[in-house]
Amino acid sequence: GAGVSQSPRYKVAKRGQDVALRCDPISGHVSLFWYQQALGQGPEFLTYFQNEAQLDKSGLPSDRFFAERPEGSVSTLKIQRTQQEDSAVYLCASSLMSWGDTEAFFGQGTRLTVV
Amino acid sequence: GNSVTQMEGPVTLSEEAFLTINCTYTATGYPSLFWYVQYPGEGLQLLLKATKADDKGSNKGFEATYRKETTSFHLEKGSVQVSDSAVYFCALFNNDMRFGAGTRLTVKP
Numbered sequence: 210g211a212g213v214s215q216s217p218r219y220k221v222a223k224r225g226q227d228v229a230l231r232c233d234p235i236s237g238h239v240s241l242f243w244y245q246q247a248l249g250q251g252p253e254f255l256t257y258f259q260n261e262a263q264l265d266k267s268g269l270p271s272d273r274f275f276a277e278r279p280e281g282s283v284s285t286l287k288i289q290r291t292q293q294e295d296s297a298v299y300l301c302a303s304s305l306m307s308w309g310d311t312e313a314f315f316g317q318g319t320r321l322t323v324v
Numbered sequence: 325g326n327s328v329t330q331m332e333g334p335v336t337l338s339e340e341a342f343l344t345i346n347c348t349y350t351a352t353g354y355p356s357l358f359w360y361v362q363y364p365g366e367g368l369q370l371l372l373k374a375t376k377a378d379d380k381g382s383n384k385g386f387e388a389t390y391r392k393e394t395t396s397f398h399l400e401k402g403s404v405q406v407s408d409s410a411v412y413f414c415a416l417f418n419n420d421m422r423f424g425a426g427t428r429l430t431v432k433p
Contacts, residue, residue: 213367242421251328251413251423252368265420300368313421315360315368 211235213316215301221322222291230286230319234303241284242313243276244300252300258284291323326351330414330424337404337431345399345427347388347414355418357381357390357397362411362426371399371412404431 214233222228234241240259244252245268254268260281269276273291278284288295298320304313331346349355359371359381372381377392386401397414409431414424 244423249425251415251425254420254422257420302368312370312373317367 213301213303213314215299215316215319217319218317219320219322221324224292224323225290226323227287227289228291228321230288230299230321232284232286232301232303232316234282234284234301235305235314236282238303238305238314239281240304240307240313241278242302242304243284243286244302245270246298246300246318248297255286255299288321291321293323296321296323326355326416326418326420326422328414328416328422328424330412331427332425333411333427333429335427335429337429339406339431339433340403341431343399343401343404343408343429345412345414345429347397347399347424349395349397349414349416351395351416351418353418355416357388358415358417358421359386359388359397359399360413360415360423362413364410368413404429406431406433 216231243255246252256276257265258278273289275287298318300318302313302315327350356375358373360368361371362368372383374381374390380389388397388399411426411428413426
């Protein structure tokens, strides 16, 4: 497709379960970002990739969160031993170059509910 | 550090009313400033941007001017429509992208 695609759109996980969220960026986009958006809040930065290199992971809230982009295209955000506070919408965005210079395009997000 | 503070919502207006959503920022250096919009059931979309002081971003009748002296980037529209109902996010880019908490706008016919 032409846009950023995220899957699944909705995920319900039992507390303690591991989950994997997928992001397919726009083809050729160098930069990829993950954000966490809690209900009624703005997106909070999690991590940033430039091609396959993870340049910034300062926003990952704990060592239970792990992201990868091994071939510089598709990215996966993995959350181990999910907790209720992990419930949020996880957004992926990609841009052709650096975000400051070119527009970033967002996916529709994955809504994670931990029960 | 970098941060964005925007007007709390929700904001409810009648069609054709004037809209202002306030946004102020804190940043070192010279950030780029953005407004993103999230329509119901859709992902975030770039609405407009400004990359340097005194620049005016505009799109779909919305405008915002980068004011360095007041560290502001207020969003305005002269006459809102029902189709403008959405959540609006102010954001800045300065090595990474920071978003405000969002302002929900509802426009009634």
